[in-house]
Amino acid sequence: MGSFAFPYFHNYPPYFTLQPVKETRDKQVALWCSLVLQYCQHTKTFVLDVQGDSPLFVNKVINRKLNQEARVAILDELATQGRAEWMDKGKTRCLVYWRRVDEWAGAVTEFVRTFGLSDSVMTVDELSSGDDVRGTDLYGVHPEILTRALKLLEAQGKVRTFKGATPEELGVKFI
Amino acid sequence: MRRGPGIAGLQHAVRTKEQYKVAGEEVKKNSLQAMHEQLSAFRSNLEEFARKYRADVRRDPVFRAQFHTMCANIGVDPLASNKSLWASALGFGDYYYELGVQVVEACLASRSLNGGMMELPALLRAVSRRRGGAAEPVSEDDVVRAIKKLRVLGGGFDLVTIGGRAYVRSVPGELNLDKNRALEAAQARGYTSVADLAAAAGWSAGRADDTLQALTREGLAWVDDGAPDGVRLYWFPCLSGAGGSAAEEQAAAAAGAAESGPAPG
Numbered sequence A: 001m002g003s004f005a006f007p008y009f010h011n012y013p014p015y016f017t018l019q020p021v022k023e024t025r026d027k028q029v030a031l032w033c034s035l036v037l038q039y040c041q042h043t044k045t046f047v048l049d050v051q052g053d054s055p056l057f058v059n060k061v062i063n064r065k066l067n068q069e070a071r072v073a074i075l076d077e078l079a080t081q082g083r084a085e086w087m088d089k090g091k092t093r094c095l096v097y098w099r100r101v102d103e104w105a106g107a108v109t110e111f112v113r114t115f116g117l118s119d120s121v122m123t124v125d126e127l128s129s130g131d132d133v134r135g136t137d138l139y140g141v142h143p144e145i146l147t148r149a150l151k152l153l154e155a156q157g158k159v160r161t162f163k164g165a166t167p168e169e170l171g172v173k174f175i
Numbered sequence B: 001m002r003r004g005p006g007i008a009g010l011q012h013a014v015r016t017k018e019q020y021k022v023a024g025e026e027v028k029k030n031s032l033q034a035m036h037e038q039l040s041a042f043r044s045n046l047e048e049f050a051r052k053y054r055a056d057v058r059r060d061p062v063f064r065a066q067f068h069t070m071c072a073n074i075g076v077d078p079l080a081s082n083k084s085l086w087a088s089a090l091g092f093g094d095y096y097y098e099l100g101v102q103v104v105e106a107c108l109a110s111r112s113l114n115g116g117m118m119e120l121p122a123l124l125r126a127v128s129r130r131r132g133g134a135a136e137p138v139s140e141d142d143v144v145r146a147i148k149k150l151r152v153l154g155g156g157f158d159l160v161t162i163g164g165r166a167y168v169r170s171v172p173g174e175l176n177l178d179k180n181r182a183l184e185a186a187q188a189r190g191y192t193s194v195a196d197l198a199a200a201a202g203w204s205a206g207r208a209d210d211t212l213q214a215l216t217r218e219g220l221a222w223v224d225d226g227a228p229d230g231v232r233l234y235w236f237p238c239l240s241g242a243g244g245s246a247a248e249e250q251a252a253a254a255a256g257a258a259e260s261g262p263a264p265g
Helices: A022-043 A068-080 A101-114 A124-129 A143-155 B006-052 B054-059 B061-073 B085-090 B092-114 B120-131 B140-151 B177-186 B194-201 B205-217 B246-260
Strands: A047-049 A084-086 A093-096 A121-123 A159-162 A171-174 B117-119 B158-162 B165-169 B222-224 B233-235
Touching: A022 A068, A022 A093, A022 B092, A068 A084, A068 A093, A101 A143, A121 A124, A124 A143, A124 A171, A143 A159, B006 B054, B054 B061, B061 B140, B092 B117, B092 B120, B092 B140, B117 B120, B120 B140, B120 B165, B140 B158, B140 B165, B158 B177, B177 B194, B177 B205, B177 B233, B194 B205, B205 B233
Parallel strands: none
Antiparallel strands: A047 A093, A084 A093, A121 A171, A159 A171, B117 B165, B158 B165, B222 B233
16 A cells, blocks of 8 residues: 555645634635545545544644544534544544445445355455455445445345344345 | 908908818828828738747747737737737737636635635646646746736736735735735745734734734635644745745645545435
């Protein structure tokens, strides 16, 4: 995996302070939103730790880091766009959909078709880290995201899910 | 002239007047004709010149600037009308209208990032990028000319000089002396603070604070609370002192983000 090329604004200090003027802030947040998606896609990050020191939020070269308020504002904006989802009320961890849920659902359907798995049963765990998915887009996908994609497919009548003992053991039958 | 008495005197007066008139018209006609001849000779010479050097004028920004200076010296404006002989001989009218549109586009694309203010060289680079590598080169002189044409539209396009550097302002509104001074104070580093500005301009902290606040509201300044000593800094994306051409790069990034931006839903 090549190193991620940060856009220019990541080296420009005021971008690390949430701007007080609305028009300026909207633009700032929009740029950060697209950066978050690009960065997470590049690093295959599914869950962002809001308090963490990810190079996404911290630029040591210019000695600036995005504060909590700004991080939450950016992820809130992504959440309203359906590109992120908070995992807790305290907003400390956030799922990032750098591919939208319906796109992940599409990847599952594609996988099932390619490998001729109709009528077979798998667990979420197998779907995201099993040998079958090694080398496919699904490999390494966060189980939470996969579960949401499967729920979507279930609503469309394309799969049926079965509760397992733990969330990772959620079973799925492809129809 | 003494007026003679009686009918004969009156008739004489009328005749004299008519003769004067005829003579006067003759002279007028002659000088008009001479002027026409001069003008058409001038016109054909200029046209010949324009046709002969058309390629050079269009291709070479320096030559084009010299050509404009020459036209200004003899009092003709080659951009006055799209239908002028210049437009037909050089395709000039279109050239500057096209450039004007590119200037407007470049300014609009970066407006929310730099508050509608751009350094002239940065604008020139943005315009050149828009025109693509294959297009004929554009000089600062051309961009300035295009901006002057845009003024007619009253969109608030104007050139301002701050601290010896030229900036293009694309939003209506005045930069008062205080704001000018603040930009000047920030020019070297790309940022300033209330204390720095107050010291540089010899102002009270209140006046410096008011000025920087106003610039922030207008989108020209961005605040930065992340400095190690905790002092709030005000950055000006339109200033190139911020390590290269911040606004320009941001505009490019914004354009990229707009193209590949997340679709709603």
